[in-house]
Amino acid sequence: MARARRDLGPVRSVTPESLGKPGQRTFRVVVRGERGEATVWLEKEHMAALVMSIETVLAEAPGEGSVAEGPGPGVRAEASAPQGERPVEFKAAALAIVYDSPRRTFGVLAYDADDASSSTATLAWWLTREQAKRLAEDAAEIVSSGRPICPLCHRPKDPSGHMCTETNGHQAAKDHF
Numbered sequence: 001m002a003r004a005r006r007d008l009g010p011v012r013s014v015t016p017e018s019l020g021k022p023g024q025r026t027f028r029v030v031v032r033g034e035r036g037e038a039t040v041w042l043e044k045e046h047m048a049a050l051v052m053s054i055e056t057v058l059a060e061a062p063g064e065g066s067v068a069e070g071p072g073p074g075v076r077a078e079a080s081a082p083q084g085e086r087p088v089e090f091k092a093a094a095l096a097i098v099y100d101s102p103r104r105t106f107g108v109l110a111y112d113a114d115d116a117s118s119s120t121a122t123l124a125w126w127l128t129r130e131q132a133k134r135l136a137e138d139a140a141e142i143v144s145s146g147r148p149i150c151p152l153c154h155r156p157k158d159p160s161g162h163m164c165t166e167t168n169g170h171q172a173a174k175d176h177f
């Protein structure tokens with residue numbers, strides 16, 4: 001399953017962050033996986049796109065079902081970190097979300113901006129459904145910089161009014177503002 005040149009495996013923690021002042025913020029995701037750590041720098045648009053992608057994949061993937069959440073049966077716990085992997089850090093040109101149905105995990109693939117020629121992802125890490133959901137929520141909050149998130153379209157609600165894409169911006173948008 002060579003989806004990425006580096007695979008961090010199942011994730012212990014994944015933390016979306018923003019740094020800097022409003023208007024000049026930079027964004028990153030800090031990932032701690034079973035096979036190493038990485039810091040992936042992103043544009044705000046990528047962070048927003050990540051939220052939408054996760055929402056989409058979560059909606060399309062089979063539901064919770066009968067299998068317990070948490071490190072699923074397909075996720076092997078590999079305690080030994082192979083060959084002294086160093087933390088990686090790069091600026092991503094794009095992210096992609098995949099669902100691995102046999103293992104019931106959600107993969108995030110990150111593509112290095114300096115390596116646009118390659119079709120192989122630079123980095124992959126794997127999330128449970130719960131982790132994926134939480135990452136989407138955390139990332140949405142960071143993108144909105146504290147503004148409340150609309151429960152329908154998952155975009156930040158503006159104090160001046162909210163044009164909800166889920167209701168085509170009609171009256172219902174006011175009702176749930």
Ligand SMILES: [Zn+2]
Binds near residue numbers: 151152153162
């Ligand atoms: Zn909305």
